Amino acid sequence: MEAFPVPLKIIMEAVKHFINAIASPKILFNIVFLFYLIVFPPFKFFQRIHDALGIDRLWTKRGGIFIFSLMFLAFAFGLTDANFRLIVLKPDNVPIVALLFLVVFFLWFAMTQAKENDEAIAKGDKPKEYADSREKVLVFPDLVYIEFLCLIFVAVLLAVWAIGLPAPLEQPANPTVSPNPSKAPWYFLGLQEMLVYFDPWIAGVVLPTAILLGLMCIPYIDKNRKGLGYYTYQDRKMAINTFMFFWLVLWMFLIFIGTFLRGPNWSFFGPFEYWDHNKLEVLNNINLSQYVFMIWLKQGMPSNILLREAPGFLVLAVYFGLLPAIFAKTIFKDLYQRIGGIRYSIFVVFLLMALALPIKMYLRWLFNIKYIIAIPEFFFNI
Amino acid sequence: MADIKPPVSNTLDTNSTSNPPGDMDRRSFIKWSLVGWGAFVAVIGGYGSMVGRFLFPNVLFEPVQTFRAGTPYEYEIGVSERFKEKYGVWIVREKEKIFALLAVCTHLGCTPNYLPADHKFKCPCHGSGFYTNGINFEGPAPRSLERLKITLADDGEIVVDKTIRFHYEKGEWSNQDSFIPV
Amino acid sequence: MSADPNKPSLFDKFKNTQFYRSIFRTGVPVVSHRQRMMVMLNSVFLHLHPVRLPKHAVKVRYTWCMGGLSFFIFLVLTVTGILLMFYYRPTIEYAYGDVMDLSQQVPLGIMREIHRWGAHLMVITVWLHMFRVFMTGSYKPPREFNWVVGVVLLVLTMLMSFTGYLLPWDQLAIWAITVGSNMAGATPFLGMNGPGSSLLSIGDVNFVTSVSDARFAMLGGRFVGGGALLRFYVLHCIGLPFIIMIFMIVHFWRVRKDGGISGPT
Known part of the structure; x- marks a missing residue:
């Protein structure tokens, strides 16, 4: 920091404070969500904003240069800060930094090719893979050499990485002292982030199973026969927009939060904030049933468990029972007719399960809701 | 079985x-x-x-799950951390009873810390908080800490058995084995 | 090498020996169209590939090389993993010390580093492979089932990485596994802290207890201890690689059988 003149220092500090402030999940999640809605607009309203801003200019060479200079600048700026360096350069976090850059790069790479193809298709031409696919080449040497070079490249990369960065080894295992914070392996941090909002059996068992089943169901739900074997966005807009929500918002972003923004006691810390072990967040949360009976109806909790949790069951019934039907008549009308009842139901149930996560986040942030249904007697909390 | 019609088949010898x-x-x-x-x-x-x-397996080669914890008179009112390091158990003495709390967070199994100034247990993993009697009041923990079977041996020493646990939610804390009256 | 271009070199002579021809049947140099095809057909390893491909399929901008790299990194991890097993003993007494010694056992002791960073890299390449397959719509018929197999491989990759996480037996390891395995304890009906587990009982006898639930099956003990270390070690070194190999065979086979790499029609 001494290298910078004083006025610059003040500006830099101000920027850091600003970034720390907006890194709070309540703000950052909104920003990221809005960002997603505009870049991959699932609704007409956001499509208009998308068009007005000319977002698809990002998917060109100049757009790429813009994205990456922005990312590298932000990263370089961050590296001037000691707290940021501490998190980002931690050996186990290096792959995640790499992942972030790689995901953005390949997103741009795929979308750029998709844009080129879409423009060709709009003009009545075939996608550029088409001309190539008519021509046959011999695998030896054409492909074998490319593979060979790739392998050499990765082998060298691994060796350099291994020499430059020693694998971490912490204190010997001690079952009576938990490190603070205790984090799962980074690829599970998305799950661990869910654990803040859901009971372990939902976040740790039901949702991961749903993620996997949902992934496996993709080919059977997506009945669109266009867009096979070439990069395209316009030919399969709905599929890509939906996928990006899961891939970027619910997976990458949660991993990002879990790695870089979660500190001691699993509290939130801005990227330039010191990890203060004494930072305390008030976490007094209330169950939905307590809201209904104690605050709205101003009476004691019913002793019958089912009666007590009736409001929660009602909410769930409406959410999974009524919403799909309403969606089928309104926003997903086309989809419902296109893919039929069974595929539609499967799709909507998975979508609603995924949406439950952001919904629960907002409920927690706005109303301190802990559980919709809370039956700790049977370990049944939702 | 007898009145089942012959199977319809497309082969030529349908009637045979x-x-x-x-x-x-x-x-x-x-x-x-x-x-x-x-x-x-x-x-x-x-x-x-x-x-x-x-x-x-039928036999577990794990550390012994019961231990002796001295006589009740050795404990003053409040939380004793004497056996936390070795056995992961807090012995808590209230006015009229002594009980043993298992130092395992009910959220995901981390070991909470006792904060004497705030009179509470605080889990470092996800920030769950528990009162000294074990009841959860903040953070994501869905249930109270578990109490362990605690008895007096013939020689007057306290014996804690970690394999038998009592859950508050199931109303088990009134069980005779879950505390020693003093 | 002799200066006279017409005079056959020693290597040329060697190439005509019975010994050499018995190994490399195609002959060197590979120049003719036919020879290039024979290289693919004569090699059991290269035979994974077809002889000819549409041109777009060999372009990195289409394939990103991610599937191939995942497989390559898997091989790297197999080799380094086998080497690491020479020095590592999966018991509570020795595990941590053995891992600490790894960097000192041999000069340039980066075997563990390659293994660990390779594991991270494999998770990344597998994810990006999935991303590429999605973006090119390659899961569409006739390749639906291969996508499903791919999802299984993705899970297995992450499970491999998860089981490997415990082996250094340091604080990071046991607490990550503690948190992870407690999720298994919350499985509905099968975990002792899961919903419905208390329903599986007759009178006072609970069937799902700390020694008979899903978590115990995973850890081989009531907490993350010696049993868990051994189970995870065996799963990491033998169990999961065995399963992942079977699924990889199916995956590669199906790539060929479903019409090769996807392309526009």
């Missing part, structure tokens, strides 16, 4: 009553397929349960 040589009639087909499927299910089930049971 005899089976082609080597083929079996309906009755023996059912018999053999029952035997076949029965044997299959038995073998799969047998091996499956054998493999499943193999995961659960």
Whole structure:
């Protein structure tokens, strides 16, 4: 920091404070969500904003240069800060930094090719893979050499990485002292982030199973026969927009939060904030049933468990029972007719399960809701 | 079985009553397929349960789960951390009883810390907080800490058994074994 | 090498020996169209590939090389993993010390580093492979089932990485596994802290207890201890690689059988 003149220092500090402030999940999640809605607009309203801003200019060479200079600048700026360096350069976090850059790069790479193809298709031409696919080449040497070079490249990369960065080894295992914070392996941090909002059996068992089943169901739900074997966005807009929500918002972003923004006691810390072990967040949360009976109806909790949790069951019934039907008549009308009842139901149930996560986040942030249904007697909390 | 119509088939000999040589009639087909499927299910089930049971050994080579914790008179009102390091257990003395709390967070099993200034247990993993009596009041923990079986031996020493646990939610904290009256 | 271009070199002579021809049947140099095809057909390893491909399929901008790299990194991890097993003993007494010694056992002791960073890299390449397959719509018929197999491989990759996480037996390891395995304890009906587990009982006898639930099956003990270390070690070194190999075979086979790499029609 001494290298910078004083006025610059003040500006830099101000920027850091600003970034720390907006890194709070309540703000950052909104920003990221809005960002997603505009870049991959699932609704007409956001499509208009998308068009007005000319977002698809990002998917060109100049757009790429813009994205990456922005990312590298932000990263370089961050590296001037000691707290940021501490998190980002931690050996186990290096792959995640790499992942972030790689995901953005390949997103741009795929979308750029998709844009080129879409423009060709709009003009009545075939996608550029088409001309190539008519021509046959011999695998030896054409492909074998490319593979060979790739392998050499990765082998060298691994060796350099291994020499430059020693694998971490912490204190010997001690079952009576938990490190603070205790984090799962980074690829599970998305799950661990869910654990803040859901009971372990939902976040740790039901949702991961749903993620996997949902992934496996993709080919059977997506009945669109266009867009096979070439990069395209316009030919399969709905599929890509939906996928990006899961891939970027619910997976990458949660991993990002879990790695870089979660500190001691699993509290939130801005990227330039010191990890203060004494930072305390008030976490007094209330169950939905307590809201209904104690605050709205101003009476004691019913002793019958089912009666007590009736409001929660009602909410769930409406959410999974009524919403799909309403969606089928309104926003997903086309989809419902296109893919039929069974595929539609499967799709909507998975979508609603995924949406439950952001919904629960907002409920927690706005109303301190802990559980919709809370039956700790049977370990049944939702 | 007797009044079942002959199977409709597209082959030419629909009307012929005899089976082609080597083929079996309906009755023996059912018999053999029952035997076949029965044997299959038995073998799969047998091996499956054998493999499943193999995961659960009869003898566990784990540290002893019971320990002696001195006499009740050694404890003053409040939380004792004497056995936390070694056994992961807090001995808590209230005015009229002594009980043992297992130092395992009910959220995901981290070890909470006792903060004497705030009179509470605080879990470092996800920030769950518990009162000194073990009841959860903040953070994601869904349940209270678990109390352990605690008894007095013949010689007047406290014996804590970590294998038997009492859950507040199930109303087990009134169980005779879950505390020692003083 | 002799200066006279017409005079056959020693290597040329060697190439005509019975010994050499018995190994490399195609002959060197590979120049003719036919020879290039024979290289693919004569090699059991290269035979994974077809002889000819549409041109777009060999372009990195289409394939990103991610599937191939995942497989390559898997091989790297197999080799380094086998080497690491020479020095590592999966018991509570030795595990941590053995891992600490790894960097000192041999000069340039980066075997563990390659293994660990390779594991991270494999998770990344597998994810990006999935991303590429999605973006090119390659899961569409006739390749639906291969996508499903791919999802299984993705899970297995992450499970491999998860089981490997415990082996250094340091604080990071046991607490990550503690948190992870407690999720298994919350499985509905099968975990002792899961919903419905208390329903599986007759009178006072609970069937799902700390020694008979899903978590115990995973850890081989009531907490993350010696049993868990051994189970995870065996799963990491033998169990999961065995399963992942079977699924990889199916995956590669199906790539070929479903019409090779996807392309526009």
